[in-house]
Amino acid sequence: MTRIDLDGEDPASGLAALVLTVVDLLVEVLEREAVRRMESDQLSDEEIERLGTALAEIEAEIDRLVAAYGVEEEVTSLRNDLDGLVSRAVRDVSSADGVDHDGQEVPSSRRPVDGGDTDD
Amino acid sequence: MDRRSPPRGDRSTGATPMTESPDRHSKQEHDGSRSETEPSHEPLDDGRYLYCVVSLDGGEEPGSDGSTIDARGIDDREPYVVSNGDVGAVIQECARTYDPDDLTRLRQLLLTHQSVVDAATEGFGTPLPTRFGTLLDGGDAAVVDWLADERERLRHHLERFDGTSEYRIRVAWTEPPEPGDRNEELASLRDRTDAADDGKGFLLEKQYEQRLAAWRSERKADLGTELRERLEPLVVELERLDEQSSPIAVPDDDTTLVSRVAIRATEDDEAPIGDELEAIAERSGVEVRFTGPWPPYTFTPDL
Numbered sequence: 001m002t003r004i005d006l007d008g009e010d011p012a013s014g015l016a017a018l019v020l021t022v023v024d025l026l027v028e029v030l031e032r033e034a035v036r037r038m039e040s041d042q043l044s045d046e047e048i049e050r051l052g053t054a055l056a057e058i059e060a061e062i063d064r065l066v067a068a069y070g071v072e073e074e075v076t077s078l079r080n081d082l083d084g085l086v087s088r089a090v091r092d093v094s095s096a097d098g099v100d101h102d103g104q105e106v107p108s109s110r111r112p113v114d115g116g117d118t119d120d
Numbered sequence: 121m122d123r124r125s126p127p128r129g130d131r132s133t134g135a136t137p138m139t140e141s142p143d144r145h146s147k148q149e150h151d152g153s154r155s156e157t158e159p160s161h162e163p164l165d166d167g168r169y170l171y172c173v174v175s176l177d178g179g180e181e182p183g184s185d186g187s188t189i190d191a192r193g194i195d196d197r198e199p200y201v202v203s204n205g206d207v208g209a210v211i212q213e214c215a216r217t218y219d220p221d222d223l224t225r226l227r228q229l230l231l232t233h234q235s236v237v238d239a240a241t242e243g244f245g246t247p248l249p250t251r252f253g254t255l256l257d258g259g260d261a262a263v264v265d266w267l268a269d270e271r272e273r274l275r276h277h278l279e280r281f282d283g284t285s286e287y288r289i290r291v292a293w294t295e296p297p298e299p300g301d302r303n304e305e306l307a308s309l310r311d312r313t314d315a316a317d318d319g320k321g322f323l324l325e326k327q328y329e330q331r332l333a334a335w336r337s338e339r340k341a342d343l344g345t346e347l348r349e350r351l352e353p354l355v356v357e358l359e360r361l362d363e364q365s366s367p368i369a370v371p372d373d374d375t376t377l378v379s380r381v382a383i384r385a386t387e388d389d390e391a392p393i394g395d396e397l398e399a400i401a402e403r404s405g406v407e408v409r410f411t412g413p414w415p416p417y418t419f420t421p422d423l
Contacts, residue, residue, distance in 0.1 A: 048319065051323065
């Protein structure tokens with residue numbers, strides 16, 4: 001797990017990495033939703049252009065701030081840690097629902113009784 | 121294919137631990153993110169560090185059977201074997217618990233632990249390995265009593281593992297696959313992205329990235345399935361492993377993990393297993409790492 005130093009010589013840098021990672025994740029969610037709406041024809045051409053331009057500008061600003069604070073490595077590492085946590089949580093939920101992470105049904109004897117870890 | 125440093129055990133025989141679970145060491149999550157505190161060293165009255173359980177011919181009186189292990193143990197102590205009938209434990213005297221904060225020190229201790237288990241394997245055949253840091257207090261007598269209490273289960277697993285070893289296989293992409301023009305959907309999306317205005321082009325680019333990630337995820341799942349289907353007819357047991365790294369394993373590189381599995385197989389199976397892995401390793405952009413033989417860390421259950 002990535003270590004964020006909030007007590008050291010440069011706590012602002014550690015805090016910036018945290019905040020920028022969270023913002024980056026939120027923007028990714030917005031981008032996914034925008035793509036979904038575009039794919040399902042819920043947006044006009046003008047809305048697509050406007051939304052895409054706005055998200056592009058936000059992404060560029062996040063990149064600028066990450067570079068300005070010099071936290072590229074920390075943000076990348078935090079993203080990887082969080083992606084791993086989310087993937088594992090999704091896998092656990094899927095297994096609890098009787099489906100492994102390949103989408104195959106899990107025999108009932110292998111499903112957790114109390115929703116615990118399900119290493120396969 | 122190439123060999124790499126040994127995997128770390130993920131499970132153990134459940135000798136009564138004197139410390140909090142040492143899983144966090146042997147499960148390779150020791151990444152230096154813990155706070156900078158002095159390492160804890162709980163003193164033990166008459167401690168014994170347990171390396172592994174081995175199968176014996178039996179017939180000796182319970183206690184030290186005089187066997188030694190051809191390896192130096194942790195803190196340069198001498199490991200030896202105590203027995204109770206046909207089960208024995210490879211142990212050494214131990215005055216304190218081990219809880220190193222320093223990753224380098226942890227790595228050294230794990231390697232020492234592994235070297236003793238390897239030597240025990242040479243002398244006694246496939247052992248039941250224990251996690252790093254498994255301790256008992258109460259001297260040799262406590263270990264002998266534990267062997268007596270657990271004998272039936274220990275014999276069961278020793279006999280189950282007899283003649284087999286663990287091997288680990290890691291398949292990775294040295295470069296992520298590209299769909300090329302064969303995937304019409306992605307090729308069409310690529311063309312539309314290139315032709316679009318800035319805002320729409322940005323969203324189409326994101327759409328392309330999402331579709332590409334999904335396509336690669338499918339290729340990854342297919343390759344993982346193929347790996348398991350090739351290996352399962354040749355091995356005694358196979359277990360899929362999470363994306364874990366060991367504190368003493370090769371550091372992360374630029375490859376993209378596709379699948380990791382642990383298998384239990386006989387020495388005679390090595391060649392046909394290698395042939396199957398070679399068929400995968402020959403593909404462009406694919407790397408296969410095949411390590412072993414190791415003690416059956418992954419398959420040894422908690423007792």
